[in-house]
Amino acid sequence: MGKSVGQVSTSQKPPKREPTPQEQRGIDKALAYCRGRTAPIAFEISKAEGSDISVGIPHNNAGGFIAQQRATFGTVSQAFADRAGGEVGNALRNRGEALPSPNALNAGVAAIAGIEPQNEQEAMLAVQMVGTHAMAMEMMNLAKQTESPDRLERYGNLATKFLRTYTTQMETLAKLRRGGEQTVRVEHVHVYQGGQAVVHQVTQVGGQHGGSLENENQAHALIGSPAHALPAGTPMLRQDTGGAGMPVARGGREEAVPDARGSRRKRGAER
Known part of the structure; x- marks a missing residue:
């Protein structure tokens, strides 16, 4: 019998099943991982008609948020932190958009937090890494979508260059942290x-x-x-009491190694 017009359906979707033991172990492991990590800062972005972009703080501890923002970019300068955050947003905003989406900006800031720059130099390199990764992914996506062999080659080559640049940036960051x-x-x-x-x-x-x-x-x-x-008690590394002697691998006796410089002088005299 068909349902009449205006009749409310009382059917409901069946409840979801419980996680399997393997799934629950994965959930527990993920929860422990998340509890062990510090949550990165997240901005609130809005733009009113005819006004500037507004970047808000999601909670009432403004001083703590500002300190966390500076620490994220490895600086105590608010001007540097603001500028670096703006550069991350510019690198991740879509083409034709005046500002990045909140998700894009906060994802980029989370990437910076994961790199954990310790000073302004490392922070600038981290911002470059975020932009390089974004361009590499964009070129790979364009290469995947195109049906033109010429464009596929062009986008693929650009993606390869960006990926190589990203690897170089990672190596540079590691070298900086080793002190060169x-x-x-x-x-x-x-x-x-x-x-x-x-x-x-x-x-x-x-x-x-x-x-x-x-x-x-x-x-x-x-x-x-x-x-x-070797038998027990045999010294593995011992001082050579015979001068410049060298151990013989297959029995015999130890013989002194001839002086290479003396050999050259002797050959020169024989000539």
């Missing part, structure tokens, strides 16, 4: 009787003008079969 130092890992291999080898990992930390060597005190890696392990 470069880390080089060096391995020293010592060969002992029985074909065993002990690998030392040493980290060199320094800038362009050199640096210091630091032993990482990691467990030494033994190369070879466990059946040929």
Whole structure:
């Protein structure tokens, strides 16, 4: 029997099921993660007819919000924080729009908060990273939507350039936070009787003008079969009492390593 005009339907959608145990574990993990993170600031944006853009604060603690805004951009300057926030909004507003949507601006500010700039220099780099990421995603979206091979290639190339730039920006930020130092890992291999080898990992930390060597005190890696392990109590690293002697891998005796400089002088004299 059909429903008459004006009749109110009393049918309701069936209730949702309870989460499965696996889903509940995921929910619990996500809740713990969210509780452990600090919520980023969120602006309220509005624009009245014939007036300037109004950026509001969502709660009544204005002083706390301003302090959080400055900390987000790694500064104590309100002028710098305002300018950086405006640059984030300009980078994320859609084409033809006078101002970004609240979601776009607050998403960009959340990205800055995730980078956690510690000073104005890092904040400027973080703002650039937000803009670069936005342009890369826009080019990828245009490449996905087009049916022209020429445009696909053009947008794809631009997206690749932006993605490479973003990677360079991340590397630059990491280098700034290391104080401009470069880390080089060096391995020293010592060969002992029985074909065993002990690998030392040493980290060199320094800038362009050199640096210091630091032993990482990691467990030494033994190369070879466990059946040929050195006997208990055998020193793994020992001082060579024979001068410049070098251990022989397969029996025999230790022989002094010839002086390379002396060999060159001797060959020169023979000529």
